[in-house]
Amino acid sequence: MFRGNSRKEFNHYPLIASFILGLLGGYSSIENIGHSQEIHSQEIHSHKQLAYLPASAKTDKASRTIDEKKAFNLVWNLPQVQRKAREIEILSRGSIRVAANVDNSPTRDAPFYIVSVFEKHPDKTTSPVYWFRVSSYTGVVEPLDLVLNQYITLEKWNPDGR
Numbered sequence: 001m002f003r004g005n006s007r008k009e010f011n012h013y014p015l016i017a018s019f020i021l022g023l024l025g026g027y028s029s030i031e032n033i034g035h036s037q038e039i040h041s042q043e044i045h046s047h048k049q050l051a052y053l054p055a056s057a058k059t060d061k062a063s064r065t066i067d068e069k070k071a072f073n074l075v076w077n078l079p080q081v082q083r084k085a086r087e088i089e090i091l092s093r094g095s096i097r098v099a100a101n102v103d104n105s106p107t108r109d110a111p112f113y114i115v116s117v118f119e120k121h122p123d124k125t126t127s128p129v130y131w132f133r134v135s136s137y138t139g140v141v142e143p144l145d146l147v148l149n150q151y152i153t154l155e156k157w158n159p160d161g162r
Helices: 002-051 068-076 079-091
Strands: 097-104 112-120 126-135 141-145
Touching (some): 068 079, 079 097
16 A cells, blocks of 8 residues: 555656746746846937937037026925825825935936925924936926836826826
């Protein structure tokens, strides 16, 4: 009886091994497809960044027209940001304030100011609300879509879902 059971188990080993190898092979090909899509989206993203640079600005740093204060004001004065600031302050009965900060300045590889909008709580903690990037050459403001994890146009941005 022991011999019969071991024989049955032995007959299933090749099937189980084939199944496992098939799963691993499928996973490997799925992983490669995802990797190639990431590379393709990075290439598109880099071309998108360059589209915001005028031809003369690609070589001349002095042609930047937007400074840090201007980038801050472009974001802070957006109607959606002001509406959200009022909403948070009203709902918190004035205990939570909304502020903004220029987090990063432009570099050669990333010619954008990064501006964050956040809540300032009474216990001195902060909570992020929005992130934006502002082109240091053109002043184009783009909000970060947290679902897609990419910057989108203001026209596509609908933070209130209305």
